[in-house]
Amino acid sequence: MTDWGTHLRTMRANAPLVQNITNFVAMNVMANVMLAAGASPAMVHDAGEAGEFAGIAQALTLNIGTLSPDWLRGMEAAAQVAHDRGSPWVLDPVAVGATAMRRDAGARLLALKPSVIRGNASEILALAGTAAAGKGADAADSVDAAEGAARDLARLTGGVVAVTGAQDFVTDGARAFRVGNGHPMMPRITVMGCSLTGIVAAFAVGQDTLRATVGALAYYGLAGERAGVQAQGPGSFQVAFLDALHALTPEDVSAGAQVMQA
Amino acid sequence: MTDWGTHLRTMRANAPLVQNITNFVAMNVMANVMLAAGASPAMVHDAGEAGEFAGIAQALTLNIGTLSPDWLRGMEAAAQVAHDRGSPWVLDPVAVGATAMRRDAGARLLALKPSVIRGNASEILALAGTAAAGKGADAADSVDAAEGAARDLARLTGGVVAVTGAQDFVTDGARAFRVGNGHPMMPRITVMGCSLTGIVAAFAVGQDTLRATVGALAYYGLAGERAGVQAQGPGSFQVAFLDALHALTPEDVSAGAQVMQA
Amino acid sequence: MTDWGTHLRTMRANAPLVQNITNFVAMNVMANVMLAAGASPAMVHDAGEAGEFAGIAQALTLNIGTLSPDWLRGMEAAAQVAHDRGSPWVLDPVAVGATAMRRDAGARLLALKPSVIRGNASEILALAGTAAAGKGADAADSVDAAEGAARDLARLTGGVVAVTGAQDFVTDGARAFRVGNGHPMMPRITVMGCSLTGIVAAFAVGQDTLRATVGALAYYGLAGERAGVQAQGPGSFQVAFLDALHALTPEDVSAGAQVMQA
Numbered sequence: 045m046t047d048w049g050t051h052l053r054t055m056r057a058n059a060p061l062v063q064n065i066t067n068f069v070a071m072n073v074m075a076n077v078m079l080a081a082g083a084s085p086a087m088v089h090d091a092g093e094a095g096e097f098a099g100i101a102q103a104l105t106l107n108i109g110t111l112s113p114d115w116l117r118g119m120e121a122a123a124q125v126a127h128d129r130g131s132p133w134v135l136d137p138v139a140v141g142a143t144a145m146r147r148d149a150g151a152r153l154l155a156l157k158p159s160v161i162r163g164n165a166s167e168i169l170a171l172a173g174t175a176a177a178g179k180g181a182d183a184a185d186s187v188d189a190a191e192g193a194a195r196d197l198a199r200l201t202g203g204v205v206a207v208t209g210a211q212d213f214v215t216d217g218a219r220a221f222r223v224g225n226g227h228p229m230m231p232r233i234t235v236m237g238c239s240l241t242g243i244v245a246a247f248a249v250g251q252d253t254l255r256a257t258v259g260a261l262a263y264y265g266l267a268g269e270r271a272g273v274q275a276q277g278p279g280s281f282q283v284a285f286l287d288a289l290h291a292l293t294p295e296d297v298s299a300g301a302q303v304m305q306a
Numbered sequence: 307m308t309d310w311g312t313h314l315r316t317m318r319a320n321a322p323l324v325q326n327i328t329n330f331v332a333m334n335v336m337a338n339v340m341l342a343a344g345a346s347p348a349m350v351h352d353a354g355e356a357g358e359f360a361g362i363a364q365a366l367t368l369n370i371g372t373l374s375p376d377w378l379r380g381m382e383a384a385a386q387v388a389h390d391r392g393s394p395w396v397l398d399p400v401a402v403g404a405t406a407m408r409r410d411a412g413a414r415l416l417a418l419k420p421s422v423i424r425g426n427a428s429e430i431l432a433l434a435g436t437a438a439a440g441k442g443a444d445a446a447d448s449v450d451a452a453e454g455a456a457r458d459l460a461r462l463t464g465g466v467v468a469v470t471g472a473q474d475f476v477t478d479g480a481r482a483f484r485v486g487n488g489h490p491m492m493p494r495i496t497v498m499g500c501s502l503t504g505i506v507a508a509f510a511v512g513q514d515t516l517r518a519t520v521g522a523l524a525y526y527g528l529a530g531e532r533a534g535v536q537a538q539g540p541g542s543f544q545v546a547f548l549d550a551l552h553a554l555t556p557e558d559v560s561a562g563a564q565v566m567q568a
Numbered sequence: 569m570t571d572w573g574t575h576l577r578t579m580r581a582n583a584p585l586v587q588n589i590t591n592f593v594a595m596n597v598m599a600n601v602m603l604a605a606g607a608s609p610a611m612v613h614d615a616g617e618a619g620e621f622a623g624i625a626q627a628l629t630l631n632i633g634t635l636s637p638d639w640l641r642g643m644e645a646a647a648q649v650a651h652d653r654g655s656p657w658v659l660d661p662v663a664v665g666a667t668a669m670r671r672d673a674g675a676r677l678l679a680l681k682p683s684v685i686r687g688n689a690s691e692i693l694a695l696a697g698t699a700a701a702g703k704g705a706d707a708a709d710s711v712d713a714a715e716g717a718a719r720d721l722a723r724l725t726g727g728v729v730a731v732t733g734a735q736d737f738v739t740d741g742a743r744a745f746r747v748g749n750g751h752p753m754m755p756r757i758t759v760m761g762c763s764l765t766g767i768v769a770a771f772a773v774g775q776d777t778l779r780a781t782v783g784a785l786a787y788y789g790l791a792g793e794r795a796g797v798q799a800q801g802p803g804s805f806q807v808a809f810l811d812a813l814h815a816l817t818p819e820d821v822s823a824g825a826q827v828m829q830a
Contacts, residue, residue: 279548
């Protein structure tokens with residue numbers, strides 16, 4: 045039996061500095077999620093310093109949620125440095141199928157070989173379509189429907205792809221896992237996925253990318269389960285979720301992880 | 307007796323996709339408020355995609371709280387599309403009287419005929435002044451003092467104007483209502499008004515604009531009343547407020563709405 | 569025995585309008601912290617209006633956390649107006665040693681003579697180095713190690729420098745105080761320092777800058793202590809902290825302030 049809690053233990057020992065170029069909605073919550081988990085987030089986005097800072101940080105996340113051309117320049121500069129240094133970087137392709145600007149950004153960032161892509165099923169389908177033929181994606185696809193696209197993207201980038209939803213699917217193109225942890229309240233709260241992207245990046249530092257991603261998803265979903273027990277609604281859920289991210293131990297994760305090989 | 311809860315029921319059945327070009331302070335809370343209520347928010351602001359996205363969204367909100375020329379370009383592009391498609395769009399003229407840049411932006415956005423304008427009394431007075439003679443406004447006007455300006459603006463735009471405060475005033479230039487729901491803690495928490503603007507837009511989709519706006523204000527104020535019972539201060543108020551937005555039913559709104567014709 | 573609570577009483581009586589050009593992570597929390605304390609925050613950053621608004625506001629804060637050239641232009645315009653009017657302005661030099669762009673911004677803003685500089689030890693060391701020889705700074709310096717740099721910066725600007733950490737050090741170059749209030753959970757929550765910068769600015773309006781800064785730090789740390797008693801983790805800490813900022817009285821501050829001359 046795999047000890048999935050070990051990835052949380054290693055992440056906390058590393059306490060990695062993670063640079064995040066993310067959207068305006070996610071900034072504060074993502075930083076608090078990462079601090080509660082034990083990582084060290086930094087939001088540095090401008091093209092005038094994003095690449096320089098990527099030379100200091102141990103990992104990088106890019107999120108196109110509130111995209112603009114200026115921010116895309118900073119993202120490309122930072123991803124190039126992360127790619128060249130071999131530090132892990134995670135792409136969060138928010139609503140990548142929705143507009144021409146997003147499809148173009150998705151294709152450009154994909155070319156910089158993200159170590160991990162984390163998105164919902166529609167985003168993974170759209171991104172795979174972008175790579176192949178520039179297509180968009182429907183809004184509400186199931187995780188199952190995106191498994192083929194996830195494997196294709198993983199083979200294309202040489203990295204890991206995580207499709208998150210009620211049950212998550214994680215693959216490096218060859219191996220694959222399903223993660224069943226989580227709570228139905230999570231989609232009713234904004235930037236839960238964006239914040240998870242930061243957790244995945246922190247876990248990826250110095251660890252096997254595929255297994256660390258699975259460990260990150262199990263930990264995050266377990267915190268959601270624990271919060272769900274205490275919450276009266278989406279307000280109290282957010283409070284209890286941060287408390288749970290902070291309180292959960294590696295042993296809790298090992299005991300509670302619902303992971304299957306796929 | 308009017309069944310004001312019916313507007314919440316219809317909004318939840320629609321679960322409308324609402325595009326918001328709002329200020330940096332409001333982004334996260336506004337998204338969570340709209341999700342808790344049952345709507346689907348999206349923050350898409352750049353001029354390179356804001357108009358395209360407005361062709362997908364069912365409603366639009368514009369908020370000039372942290373204005374810049376780049377963002378104003380995105381706002382104008384999106385409002386033009388919403389106007390041309392006939393989808394509802396709501397203007398939130400934050401501090402419109404404070405600087406020349408804001409007065410100019412207010413006048414430009416007013417020309418695009420917002421379906422609803424939601425502001426405090428000083429903002430509505432300033433915006434009406436902008437339209438007439440470029441004047442600013444005092445900082446702390448009462449809702450009563452802005453009723454004439456609200457009627458004038460409504461006739462000018464052909465839309466609805468909501469002046470919010472201790473007691474709200476809503477008019478389409480001919481008919482008018484007062485809404486008495488709310489709690490004294492609400493002004494001590496930032497972006498409560500900005501977030502309400504998103505709720506108004508969600509309610510306006512597929513419903514009579516005037517009555518839907520009144521229904522949205524009653525629902526929002528009732529959530530504040532419920533939160534006020536539980537809160538120890540502005541921190542716990544915010545938590546309880548999101549929980550209340552999620553928990554309130556159409557029947558609760560019908561029973562608790564304090565609405566009078568004016 | 570000094571009555572440190574008097575500065576909170578005066579700030580609440582003033583309820584000052586404070587303009588903040590801060591980072592995207594801090595915006596919402598900083599506004600709520602300032603409202604909970606009794607101040608009136610406004611986030612106005614664009615170079616097209618930042619200087620004009622600085623002519624209305626009673627104090628100003630600048631924070632380089634998510635810096636860009638456009639925002640730096642707004643900061644310089646606003647600081648110039650504050651300097652010329654003699655209204656207090658507070659610099660928060662986030663990670664000023666991390667990149668060339670930040671070191672340059674730090675030097676430019678320092679030249680505009682901030683009334684107060686509030687940073688952690690590494691930032692104060694880096695900023696002093698910037699002024700002298702363009703050096704960066706280590707990431708995790710102790711407050712003690714930055715006392716000399718703080719005195720140097722205070723003499724250079726003619727203002728006050730506050731180095732915050734487990735125990736804070738505040739000096740105007742001649743006099744100095746240490747403030748012992750606070751809670752170990754505070755560094756595990758993002759933008760606690762950024763938000764404190766707004767509190768310092770609000771306290772500085774119409775009060776002796778050095779003593780008002782000390783009073784602000786004691787009040788803020790006491791709110792942290794009170795929150796720490798109730799919190800289960802960083803989520804519930806944030807909620808209890810806002811409630812405590814709102815609930816604390818001048819008498820509470822006078823009774824609980826841990827201040828020593830240094």
